[in-house]
Amino acid sequence: MNDDLTRRTFLKQTGASIAAWAAASAGHARQNASPSELTAQQHRVVEIEWQSMAHYPDGYNDVEVDVVCTRPDGSTFTAPAFWDGGTRWKFRFAGAQLGEYRLESRTNQVDDAGLNAQRRVVRVEAGVGDNPLYRHGRLRVAEDRRHLEHADGTPFLWIGDTWWMGLTTRLDWPAGFQWLTSDRVQKGFSVVQIIAGPYPDMDAWDPRGRSEAGFPFEDGFHRINPAYYRAADRKIQHLVESGLMPCIVGMWGYYLPQLGLDKVRRFWRYLIARYGAYPVTWCLCGEATMPYYLSQDRETDAARQKTGWTEVMAYVRQTDGYRNLITIHPTHYGREQVEDPSLMDFEMLQTGHGDIDSVPRVIESVRRSVAASPRMPVINSEVNYEGIMGRSWQNIQRLGFYHTMMNGAAGFTYGANGIWQLNTEEQPYGPSPHGRSWGSTPWRVAARLPGSEQVGLGGRFFRQHPWWELERHPEWIDEPRKDNDAYGPVAAGIPGRLRIVYSPHCWNPPRVRGFEPGVDYSASWFDPVAGVESLIGSVEPDADNAWTPPFPSEVHDWLLVLRAE
Secondary structure (H helix, E strand, O other): OOHHHHHHHHHHHHOOHHHHHHHOOOOOOOEOOOEEEEEEOOOOEEEEEEEOOOOOOOOOOOOOEEEEEEOOOOEEEEEEEHHHHOOOOOOOOEOOEHHHEEEEEEOOOOOOOOOOOOOOEEEEOOOOOOOOHHHOEEEEEEEOOEEEEEEEEEEEEEEEEEOOOOOOOOOOHHHHHHHHHHHHHHOOOOOEEEEEOOOOOOOOHHHHHHEEOEEEEEEOOOOOOOHHHHHHHHHHHHHOOOOOEEEOOOOOOOHHHHHHHHHHHHHHHHHHHOOOOOOOEEEEEEEEEEEEOOOOOOHHHHHHHHHHHHHHHHHHHOOOOOOOOEOOOOOOHHHOOOOOOOHHHOOOOOOOOOHHHHHHHHHHHHHHHOOOOOOOOEEEEEEEOOOHHHHHOOHHHHHHHHHHOOOOOOOOEOEOOOOOOOOOOOOOOOOOOOOOOOOOOHHHHHHOHHHHHHHHHHHHHHHHHHHOOOOOOOHEOOOOOOOOOOOEEEEEOOOOOEEEEEEEOOOOOOOOEOOOOOOEEEEEEEEEOOOEEEEEEEOOOOOOEOOOOOOOOOOOOOEEEEEEO
């Protein structure tokens, strides 16, 4: 039978997605005897489509469809379905438990037999493959409330990249998007931060915010543009299938006064319905309390945004039955962007774009956030985009990354100037509303800057060790006299098992002190530029129970690794 005809028949009978068809053709999901029954792999998405009996002039605003999902163990959760234009409503489902799920739709249009009381059965079977997002399940906060982990308890190290405007045409599909995805996977990244609504550094109708299907919203923000999100689906799904977790940012914070709280909540319901079944994290907005660049009343707008985004955060927690993790991208500290930080699962930081001058702020911010209450994992989500303002090159990327991780963070997000705004060779992004441009480096050039590879090497280094157990131990070395010294060494580890010392200035390697009685260590140098580890040998403390390592092979920053033998 013709493959395209077979696919159309499958989709028509089952309501499954293109992704489900691809899985079915590979034996990973299949149609059962009845169109109301589906089989899918654990954690993978199945899409179900319903047609309304009536034509609604404003399906986005006037019709709400929720689906009650009963798990194999009898417990239930509820998640929204979404309007996809015309008379089409869709529900995306993924199951964590093995066995039979029973789904039933409910709607405020109770007389619409096409939408109300629709029933489906999905049998979830064990998955195959090495994709960590499917193999280990979606994310949760670990018991120590310091790091993130998958549903099966596997620790998740957040090594992110910043593609704020990646759903626009400036990151072309499929060639450009797939190439950049592959490059980041090969380098060891695990997350992509990407915006699903109106963008920063522009107003909502700036042509630079278009995809091939137009803008996210229709004029006046009255309703979303379904075609925009059908185009976005391909990119979001490709990230997930490649093993990169999308951190979906709703919009930039200053749009809340423009849309109003009700429209923002409606929009977030839509994002939850469209993408909540995937293994994603939610970032409510970017720079939540920053007013629009040309705001005439900045103080009033900032206060309104803080109150409003707090209410939106509570709404998202209530609405998302999949319980995807929630955070917010800040002007500095995430917990300061909302009135109730206990509503969010982990904290994001923005620690500056001032090159070497920003590094002390990185150190101070991470230490303060890790120690703050309520306790939660900390991600440094924006700092010193590589090349921004003609500076912040790879040495600054390494300083920011290692100071972040060695001081107790759960992850780090890299950024390259040229990628976050997606400059193309033919058309650089150009000026922001304040009239200045952040730089014109094309994204394909920016993608090859050495900082991304070196941050990826850092992620691989930490994954070789129980990084989630590391604690800072200033007593193990002679720390700098100046607080938060960018070039001062920092020590972290697990007493009696592992010591790691990051030495940003290795002209004189730091002296290591206070070895535990009866514990013998073997030492090595790790080169954060090349990603190569070189054995030093056994550690032999002197009469003061201290040890000075030999010089590494070159003068730049290094990591000294001491493992208990």
